[in-house]
Amino acid sequence: MYKIIACDLDETLLSDDRSISKENIEAIQKAKELGVKFVPATGRGYNTVDGTLKELGLYDLENEYVISYNGGAISENKGSKLLYFEGITFEKASELYKRGLNYDVCIHVYTKDMVYAxxxxxxxxxxxxxxxxxxxxxDDHIDFLKGQEIVKVLYMNTDYDYLKKIEDDLKDITGDLDVSYSSNRYIEFNHQGVNKGQGLKKLTDILGVDIKETIAVGDNFNDLSMIKVAGLGVGVQNTVEDMKKECDVITKATNNENAVAEVINKYILGTN
Incomplete structure (x- = not known):
């Protein structure tokens, strides 16, 4: 019996219009009634998922959790209690920011409480x-963030090949970073070893759950680490093609067609 479902949000649980389908909500509630924890695992901050948690009936609950910042933080839903956090240094963030000025990208800098673009x-x-x-x-610098805890930096451009070239250009400064891609528009820079897979491992350690008793669901390369480490790694139908071969299962449904409900119905409820 699986005990935890770690699920990406954008392009996985959420439809393209950012909604959660009735079918997905009902399936998640049925899994919860069986004692299965549904854990959003997102590259966004934990303070951005309150609306999603409310829709799912998980908001402000004890013993329910969120993995955020690509595994850089784990929080309990009750009071958004931070259980784990690991970011990057200001010096590294500043270096990434300044190098990013040379590219055709929108630069994001994440702190615990705000995203700067x-x-x-x-x-x-x-x-x-x-x-x-x-x-x-x-500004051409982020000196105003000195002294603040910085989670990660990312660059946005919808040309994946262009982002791959940037990754190659930055290899001289990314040896101590975990580099991933998300939402078909971002290259993300976290602290080395910080990824959704490690976040899921840390959560199972906290809860005393065997990693084999977990399901991970996602659609893009920043989900791959948790898909590979979970007992069952699931890609939704709209998963990036180059990543599908790394998944244990690919759903028939896309994020717009109740893919998460398909997973829960088959592997938790046994109804299809």
Missing amino acids: YKFVQEEIDYLAGRMEVKEIF
């Missing part, structure tokens, strides 16, 4: 609307 283009404004609060910045 440079070159906040309209396409990105539209994409993030309803997902998270963002503060636009215009």
Whole structure:
């Protein structure tokens, strides 16, 4: 019996219009009634998922959890109690920010409480609307963040090949970082060893659950670490093609067609 479902949000649980289907909500509730924990695992901050938790009936509950910042934080839903956090140094964030100025990218800098964006283009404004609060910045440095805990930095460009070239360019400074891709638009830089897979491992350690008793569901490369470490690694039908071969299972449904309900119905409820 699986005890934990770790599930990506954007392009996995959430439909393209950012909604959660009735079918997904009902399946998650049925799994919860059986004692299965449904754990959102997102690259976003834990303070951005309150709306999702409310829709799922998990908001402000004890013994329910969120993995956020690509595994950089684990929090209990009750009072958003932070159980684990690991970010990057200000010096590393500053270096990534300054190098990013040389590319055609929107740069995001994540602190615990805010996301700052440079070159906040309209396409990105539209994409993030309803997902998270963002503060636009215009300086060629982030000295104003000295002394604050910084979680990660990411670059946005919807050209994946261009982002791959950036990854190659930055190899001289990313040896101590965990580099991943998400939402078909981001290259993300976390502290080395910080990823969703390690976040799921840490949560199972906290709860005393065998990692084999977990399901991980996702769609993009920042989900791959948890898909590979989980007892059952599931990619939804709209998963990036190059990643599908790494998954144990690919759903018939996309994120717009109740993919999460398909997983729960088959592997938790045994109804299809």
